[in-house]
Amino acid sequence: MTTTFSYNTLYQFTFSVFKKIGCSDEHATIASKALLSADLRGIESHGIARLSGYVRLWETGRVNANPDIKIIHETPSTAVIDGDKGLGLVVAHYSMQATIDKAKNVGTGWTSVKNSNHFGIAGCHAMQALEHDMIGIAMTNASALVAPTFSIERMLGTNPIAVAIPAKSQPAFVADFATTTAANGKLEVLQRKNEDMPLGWAQTKDGKNTTNANVIKNGGALLPLGSDREHASHKGYALGSIVDIFSAVLSGASYGPWAPPFPAYIPMPQNMPGEGLGHFFGAMRVDAFRPKEDFFQHIDNWIERFRSAKTVEGQERVLIPGDPEREAEAKHKEHGIPLLAKVTEDLSQLAEKLNVPQL
Amino acid sequence: MTTTFSYNTLYQFTFSVFKKIGCSDEHATIASKALLSADLRGIESHGIARLSGYVRLWETGRVNANPDIKIIHETPSTAVIDGDKGLGLVVAHYSMQATIDKAKNVGTGWTSVKNSNHFGIAGCHAMQALEHDMIGIAMTNASALVAPTFSIERMLGTNPIAVAIPAKSQPAFVADFATTTAANGKLEVLQRKNEDMPLGWAQTKDGKNTTNANVIKNGGALLPLGSDREHASHKGYALGSIVDIFSAVLSGASYGPWAPPFPAYIPMPQNMPGEGLGHFFGAMRVDAFRPKEDFFQHIDNWIERFRSAKTVEGQERVLIPGDPEREAEAKHKEHGIPLLAKVTEDLSQLAEKLNVPQL
Numbered sequence: 001m002t003t004t005f006s007y008n009t010l011y012q013f014t015f016s017v018f019k020k021i022g023c024s025d026e027h028a029t030i031a032s033k034a035l036l037s038a039d040l041r042g043i044e045s046h047g048i049a050r051l052s053g054y055v056r057l058w059e060t061g062r063v064n065a066n067p068d069i070k071i072i073h074e075t076p077s078t079a080v081i082d083g084d085k086g087l088g089l090v091v092a093h094y095s096m097q098a099t100i101d102k103a104k105n106v107g108t109g110w111t112s113v114k115n116s117n118h119f120g121i122a123g124c125h126a127m128q129a130l131e132h133d134m135i136g137i138a139m140t141n142a143s144a145l146v147a148p149t150f151s152i153e154r155m156l157g158t159n160p161i162a163v164a165i166p167a168k169s170q171p172a173f174v175a176d177f178a179t180t181t182a183a184n185g186k187l188e189v190l191q192r193k194n195e196d197m198p199l200g201w202a203q204t205k206d207g208k209n210t211t212n213a214n215v216i217k218n219g220g221a222l223l224p225l226g227s228d229r230e231h232a233s234h235k236g237y238a239l240g241s242i243v244d245i246f247s248a249v250l251s252g253a254s255y256g257p258w259a260p261p262f263p264a265y266i267p268m269p270q271n272m273p274g275e276g277l278g279h280f281f282g283a284m285r286v287d288a289f290r291p292k293e294d295f296f297q298h299i300d301n302w303i304e305r306f307r308s309a310k311t312v313e314g315q316e317r318v319l320i321p322g323d324p325e326r327e328a329e330a331k332h333k334e335h336g337i338p339l340l341a342k343v344t345e346d347l348s349q350l351a352e353k354l355n356v357p358q359l
Numbered sequence: 360m361t362t363t364f365s366y367n368t369l370y371q372f373t374f375s376v377f378k379k380i381g382c383s384d385e386h387a388t389i390a391s392k393a394l395l396s397a398d399l400r401g402i403e404s405h406g407i408a409r410l411s412g413y414v415r416l417w418e419t420g421r422v423n424a425n426p427d428i429k430i431i432h433e434t435p436s437t438a439v440i441d442g443d444k445g446l447g448l449v450v451a452h453y454s455m456q457a458t459i460d461k462a463k464n465v466g467t468g469w470t471s472v473k474n475s476n477h478f479g480i481a482g483c484h485a486m487q488a489l490e491h492d493m494i495g496i497a498m499t500n501a502s503a504l505v506a507p508t509f510s511i512e513r514m515l516g517t518n519p520i521a522v523a524i525p526a527k528s529q530p531a532f533v534a535d536f537a538t539t540t541a542a543n544g545k546l547e548v549l550q551r552k553n554e555d556m557p558l559g560w561a562q563t564k565d566g567k568n569t570t571n572a573n574v575i576k577n578g579g580a581l582l583p584l585g586s587d588r589e590h591a592s593h594k595g596y597a598l599g600s601i602v603d604i605f606s607a608v609l610s611g612a613s614y615g616p617w618a619p620p621f622p623a624y625i626p627m628p629q630n631m632p633g634e635g636l637g638h639f640f641g642a643m644r645v646d647a648f649r650p651k652e653d654f655f656q657h658i659d660n661w662i663e664r665f666r667s668a669k670t671v672e673g674q675e676r677v678l679i680p681g682d683p684e685r686e687a688e689a690k691h692k693e694h695g696i697p698l699l700a701k702v703t704e705d706l707s708q709l710a711e712k713l714n715v716p717q718l
Contacts, residue, residue, distance in 0.1 A: 107434030
C-alpha cells in the first residue's frame, strides 16, 4: 500500500516541519533537500520516513535547531568542526562546504566533525564536491549495531562510506554503502513482511548465523561486509573501524559502542568519551593531480569500459556505482515518490502534533 | 617442507640481488626492507617468494633499476609522481616520503603515482607515516583478476587498501587488505595442496560459483569482497574501483583491464591508456585535527575497548587490525623466517643466474 507524492509536495511539508521546530529558512532548506535526496535516490529508509525521528530528537533536546556550527581547529588542508548538536543534515552541508573551500586553496580538504547527529545519506554530501570538479568523500559513524569478527558485542554502526567522482560525457561515479553486508533498513523491510533473510547478514546474540530477520531486536548484531571470517568479514570490520576513527576519534565525537542512538527513546550510553556523532569529509580537486581535460578523458574511458564489460548470462548489464540511484532519481522526479501507508500515517500524526498543514 | 632463515640472511641475499641488477645501495636497501617486511609480517606471498619475479621484470625491461623518480605536478597538499618504471618497492617509499612532507606543511598530503610496478605489501608503506604521528594510507592497482558484480570479465586487480593509525600505549592500528574476498595467494596455496576452496572466493569463466581453486588458470575470476550480490559484492567492486581510479586515473597510470601484469611472461595489454601501475598515498597529521595528547588518549581507549569486546564462544579474543601481522613479525624476528622448498629452490636458481652468493 503506497501513495505517490510529487517531490515539491514532500519538500513543502518537510520544510514546514523543520521551520516549525525552529530552523532558519536557510537551515530548513538545506535539511529538506538533504533528507529528500534519499527518497529521490530510492533509499527510502533514510528519507522522509525518518522525519518524525529527527523531530523526536529535537523534543528530547538532543538536536539543536539553531546550531552555531564552527571550526575549532584547522590547518591549511584540515579542520575540526563542532556541530553544536545541530541536525546532521545541516552540519554535514556546511562541513562539506568548508572542506571544498580548503581544497580550492591547497588542492584537498579534510574535515572531521563532532557534536553532530545523523546526516541522512552519505552520498548526498559527497556529491556536493562534483560541481566544483572535485572528488567528494563522506562518512559517518552511527549507533552500534555491528559485531566485529569473533565478537558478540555490538561495537560499530553501519558506518557508511561515500565517494563521488566527477566525469564529463558520463554521469558521475557515486559509491555510497554501509560497511556491513546488509543495511539495517533491509532487515526492517523483511521484518515488516515477516520474511526470512539470507544467511550472512546478521547473527544471534550468541554469535550464531541465522535467517531470522528479527534477530537484531533480540540482542543480535549485523555482520561486517564479508559476513564471516572465511569470506573476510575482518575487512568489513576494519572498514567500519576506520570510518569510526576518522569520524569520531579525530574529531572528539563519541565512538564505537558509545555512539549516540538515533531512536530518541533509547537512553544515551553511559560515560560517553566524546560529543555526539562524528562525520568525516574529504574533497580533492581533480586538477590538483592532473589537467582537468586529461582526468575527464580517462574517467569517461574508465566508466565506458566498465559499463561495457561482458555480463554473466541472464544479466543485462554491468552497473557503475551510482547508476541505480540516478535512475531512481529520474523516475521519482517524473512520476513522484511512493510512500508506504505506515509512513504517511506517521507524517499525518507529525503534522497534527506540530500543527503544520497535512501532506 | 620448509627451511628457516634469519632475517639478516634473507636481507643480505635480497640486497645482493637488487645490487646485481643495478640498484644503488640506497635503493637496494629500501627495496630489500620493503620486500622482506612481507615475510616478517607473515604475508609470504608478497615477500622474497616474488624476488625472482621482480628480476624477470627487470630482464624484460619493464623495471628500471635506476629510476629518476620525480614530482611532475603538485599543489601544497598533493603531488603526482612519475616512477620512471622503477621498482614499486622503491617508488612507493619515496612517494610516501613526499606525501609525509606535504602533511608536515599543510596538515595532510596526497600523492598519486604513475609509471610504477608492484610495490609489495601496502601496509609497509602506510606504516611509514606512524613515526611522524600521522595516519598513513596506501593503495595500488594491480593486474586484472577480479570480475565486477554481474560480469564475467576480469576488470580489476586485487587492489589493496592499507590504513595505519598511530597509538601510544597500544600498538598501532594497521589494516591492510585486498578488496576481494580472498587474495590470490590463498588460492595458490590451495592449488599447491590440490585442495578445494570455499564457495564465494572465485567464479568460473561463465560466472558460476565454484570450489575449484584452479579456476583462475581456466579463465575464471576472483570475486570482490562480499562474494555475490546478495552479500554485497557491489561494495567490494566499488572499493576496488575507487583504488583503481585514485591510483591510476588521477595519476596517468594504466587502469582497469589494462593494468600491466606482474608475471613477465604475460604480454602487456594492447592500447594501454596510461603508463605502468599506479599507487595512491595519503598522510594526515593527527595534530592537524586535535591536540596529539587528546588523540592518543582516545585512540588508545578505542583499541582497548575493542580488544576487550565479548567473544563468540570458542574464540579467545577479538583482534585489532594489525595484531596477527605484528605477532608474526615478533615471532619471525626471534625464530627466523620459514621458506617453502619451492621458494628456496627458486632463489638458488636466481643466485646461480645472477652469480651472487647462495642463500
